Structures are given as C-alpha cells and as structure tokens.
Amino acid sequence: MKSRYLMVAASLSLATTASASSFIGTTDAIGSSLANSAESSSNVTTGGNDKVVLQARDDAASFVASDGAIRGVHLEAALAHLRAQQPATLATDMQLAEDILAR
Incomplete structure (x- = not known):
C-alpha cells in the first residue's frame, strides 16, 4: 500500500x-x-517626440484595447504622419499604435 x-x-x-x-x-x-x-515597429517610428504622435496616445490606447474597432482622429493623423515619414514601412496599424503607446 x-x-x-x-x-x-x-x-x-x-x-x-x-x-x-x-x-x-x-x-x-x-x-x-x-x-x-x-x-x-519601433524602427519605423524614429522621430522622437513628434507632437502629432504624442497627441495620439489616448486614441492609440482605445484602438489597442478595442482590438482595432475604435479609431480616433488623433490616431489617424499620427498613422498618416508616421507613414509619410517612412513610406516603405510594412508595420500594421496595430503595431504602430502599440509603438505610440510605448513612447
């Protein structure tokens, strides 16, 4: 036993x-x-403390938290700004939003 x-x-x-x-x-x-x-994604967003990008932090948080369902005006402006700085980027909107939050 x-x-x-x-x-x-x-x-x-x-x-x-x-x-x-x-x-x-x-x-x-x-x-x-x-x-x-x-x-x-951080390699894409070289530019330090761009005002447009910093203003998008709240919108980026909402975008990430909602799994991409909530897209604020500030986030859209920041995404356009980042893609204009680096037109060859292959980063997704989610990756860029996460990078904005990491700043």
Missing part, C-alpha cells in the same frame, strides 16, 4: 514538472514574438 502512495506521489511530481516546463516554454515563445514585433 505504501509503495502505491509513493508511485502516485512520484507521478504527480513528474506531471507538475512537465506542466511547468511547458508553460515556461510557451510564455518564452510569446514574449520573444512580442519583443520582435515591438522592435520592428
């Missing part, structure tokens, strides 16, 4: 370790992906 309890305890211990390792691997992959996305 005692050996059965030890086997159950050992099994639970292994399952917990495997689950934790899987979680850590998943969060590392997600974090790495987000870091790469932020880095690529």
